[in-house]
Amino acid sequence: MVMTLSGRGSERNDKQIIEQRKEEHIAITVSKNTVASYNFWDDVVLEHNALPEVDYEEIDLTTKFLNKKLGLPLMITGITGGFRKAKDINAYLARIAEEYQIPMGVGSQRAMLVKKSLAYTYSVIREYDIPIRIANIGAPQLRELSLDDLKYLVDEIEAHAIAIHLNYLQEIVQPEGDREARGVLQRISEVVKEIGVPVIVKETGAGISGNVAKKIIKVGVSAIDASGVSGTSFSAVEYYRALRTQDDRRANMGRLLWDWGIPAPLAVINCRRAINASRKRVYLIGSGGIRHGLDIARALVLGADIAGIARRALEMYFRGENLDPIVEELKAVMFLTGSRTVKHLKGVRYYIIGKLAEFVKR
């Protein structure tokens, strides 16, 4: 089926808007300050172990996620697709995902539904031996898409899972945003039953609360990406887009809601509680503002199974870097906490200080 943007303009305009928007998101993310004013991960302090009783060389970073073995507890979350350069970005990140054996998501595949000739910008990741390839679509689009549309997205990239992203902060700030959110949970529950691959529900930087987690666990999702406030702010991204088009009202809204959402570590804590209370095997991804190996460790002690990076992954592409520094940092932290395995790391003692402590108290 061919989608149009909630009654605005022609189909051709829609295609152009979607393509341009994805490209602008990348351009703005790499050229402007689009992160939350405060990184809450700094408020998670791990207890130092002066007697680690582990040799650095024996530290084992492998872990399991969605029943697959990973090289380290990290994934590249959905970022891009839908314009020419996105193919290069996805190929670069796919090579990294293959090398380190970590999952990778593509960005929203809406563009390839609207314009099939753009499919190659996503499907390039099929050429890499990635343990878990993840398809991606926005919750707002779920209402208009058929199961066949979604299966097409999964098949085109030979995905092992599909991520449904919740991005209502972005939708409310951007001028062409979709503000109809009724019935989405019901659609998620239908997709879970019918799509044939595990479903991940993710936020895009504003965080999933305990209450929302409960609802999505109940409909049977396999994983939650809590993606809270600390890193990329889509309100900030849309603020810069609004400035470019001299749309003062949207720009003001973007500035007002810049830091809107649930602190990333708090989202992990609350989603973990909801998962444990459900007694279901639901995997948890801690993301939003993960910068280095220490942040990955912080996410894991709070209850995440793996951490996720988007902004940091884009930086890797633009700087021509790989994950070696992050691996080294994570291993250093595991050494200093006496954690030979990821399982040991998850049990390390920690303190919550600063602003985050104010939230956790409540």
Ligand SMILES: Cc1cc2nc3c(=O)[nH]c(=O)nc-3n(C[C@H](O)[C@H](O)[C@H](O)COP(=O)(O)O)c2cc1C
């Ligand atoms: C340029 C850019 C584009 C993104 N596009 C998508 C997307 O299409 N689908 C999605 O689920 N998340 C998207 N995200 C959100 C990320 O997956 C992630 O949830 C969010 O950026 C927080 O992580 P970070 O602080 O590491 O960037 C995007 C992020 C960035 C930076």
